[in-house]
Amino acid sequence: MNITTPHYPQFSDTTLEGLTLSLARKILEIQKDSTLNTTNDMIILITEDLNSETTEVTLTDIQANIVDGVMTTKNYFNYDFTDGVGVYPFNRVSIVDAFIHLLIFQQKQELSIAKNPGGLMCCNFSISNVSEMNMAQQLTINASLTDYPITVTNGNNLTTAAKSYLI
Numbered sequence: 001m002n003i004t005t006p007h008y009p010q011f012s013d014t015t016l017e018g019l020t021l022s023l024a025r026k027i028l029e030i031q032k033d034s035t036l037n038t039t040n041d042m043i044i045l046i047t048e049d050l051n052s053e054t055t056e057v058t059l060t061d062i063q064a065n066i067v068d069g070v071m072t073t074k075n076y077f078n079y080d081f082t083d084g085v086g087v088y089p090f091n092r093v094s095i096v097d098a099f100i101h102l103l104i105f106q107q108k109q110e111l112s113i114a115k116n117p118g119g120l121m122c123c124n125f126s127i128s129n130v131s132e133m134n135m136a137q138q139l140t141i142n143a144s145l146t147d148y149p150i151t152v153t154n155g156n157n158l159t160t161a162a163k164s165y166l167i
Contacts, residue, residue: 001166007090009082017162023099024057030077041076057145064139073097109166120165122148
């Protein structure tokens with residue numbers, strides 16, 4: 001699905017699918033950097049199947065809360081994320097929050113027959129209320145992208161990129 005850029009100034013993607021995968025990859029990169037991930041939170045896993053040209057992204061145990069009707073995730077990393085520019089979902093102020101809200105928006109697009117003529121459903125969510133467990137955050141979110149289509153390019157270096165499936 002084409003989007004105008006730059007909704008998130010640090011990312012130049014021109015499709016929703018591309019921006020979603022770029023954010024996931026950046027979160028993984030940040031997660032591996034001990035100077036940015038000082039608490040050693042391991043919240044994301046990405047695996048690619050080059051033969052089937054798909055990728056799996058799994059986000060686990062994301063803490064969130066709801067204040068005045070707005071869900072916001074915990075800011076896990078010491079990463080200098082440039083705030084989003086635009087209306088929802090492109091107005092988030094941390095990278096994990098931006099990724100979660102892009103997934104929510106993308107799933108909404110998947111549910112529209114007009115925007116998802118192939119019927120591919122990649123986004124999955126589980127949101128649990130944990131306020132009774134005396135946690136600092138009210139919610140725990142698990143999210144995934146399953147069988148997310150990618151394009152594999154065999155040049156001098158093997159590269160992969162998100163393949164658009166929404167219109």
